[in-house]
Amino acid sequence: MTDLRTLLLALPFLLLAACAGPTGVKLPEGPWVVNEPEAEMANGKLIVFVTGDEEYRSEEGMPQLARILAERHGFRCLTLFSIDQGSGDIAPDVNNNIPGLSLLDHADLVVLFTRFRDLPDEQMVHLAGYLESGRPLVALRTATHAFKLRADSPWADAYNWNSQAEGLAGGFGRRVLGETWIAHHGQHGVQGTRGIIDVGALAHPVIRGVADGAIFGTTDVYRVRLPMPEGFRTLVAGEVTESLDPTSAAVEGEVNDPLMPVAWVRQNSRGEGRPSRVFTTTMGAATDLTNESLRRLLVNACYWTLGLEVPANADVALVGDYEPTAFGFGGAKQGVKPADLAWPVSDG
Secondary structure (H helix, E strand, C coil): CCHHHHHHHHHHHHHHHHCCCCCCCCCCCCCEECCCCHHHHEEEEEEEEECCCCCCHHHHHHHHHHHHHHHHHCHHHECCCCCCCCCEEECCCCCCCCCCCCCCHHHEEEEECCCCCCCCCHHHHHHHHHHHHCCCCCHHHHHCCCEECCCCCHHHHHCCCCCCCCCCCCCHHHHHHCCCCCCCCCCCEEEEEEEEEEECCCCCCCHHHCCCCCEECCCCCEECCCCCCCCCEEEEEEEEECCCCCCCCCCCCCCHCCCEEEEEECCCCCCCCCCEEEEEEECCCCHHHHHHHHHHHHHHHHHHHHHCCCCCCCCCCCCCCCCCCCHHHHCCCCCHHHHHHHHCCCCC
């Protein structure tokens, strides 16, 4: 049984190690995927993708995004998955095991796409350590409700999506990202999302190279309480469309008046015990990543959160074959191991 007191006492030391964030470390082999850039374009930054959701195929979409960031932009990328301990397969329905989280101690950026995870203390200590270290964060779709920890977890009050603890209501989603899970705003599986750039965000670096109305996803708009908490800045609002066809018209009526934010940012002082730069989008299912403009928004967000100059028109061409599985519960591919997602594909 885990010694909670030992873990909690160790947390300050984990935070110190995390803040150092050495990026030249050799990444070990394990049930994860490593994408290393070509030496001549490597920028030395390590991005760690933490995946694990039962519905939106983060286990398919995030490895593709990692390939793009490594192959096209020179980032080192590491993708972690929910893993079945018996088979070693990627298993999105397993909500209590994401091996490799200790490697977050070396990350420059975390891209988080989890849903209702209940991680054991020896894993959660590293994830919480990163999130409180002041390093940046990119969060996708169900990250607003990333955690559903057991009641006796030392992180339950601060991280659970439905926390009612004083000063921590809404948990990680509300206090760090700006919102927790509320409800579907559009009709799930019926209506899509078209990205409308906020007029006040046209000059923001994350929007660079992204045209108004060009972002489209088949996932519906999530509801967000308005106005957003102080300090958060909306970049893109979500226009609910009549169907999942990118050419479909906007739904008339109250659902689009006002529009809900679907992408926003917050910048914090590093010493506040929260990520220094945060980008959140309620889009990002694997099928959404077939949209070039959304991929560019996500790549731009990685540059911006890291404090790097965002390209004028980032190269976001897909790397290798990409035919994502439709979202929905119970439809994840079976028998897939992390090694099966390695790129380039081994000749062996």
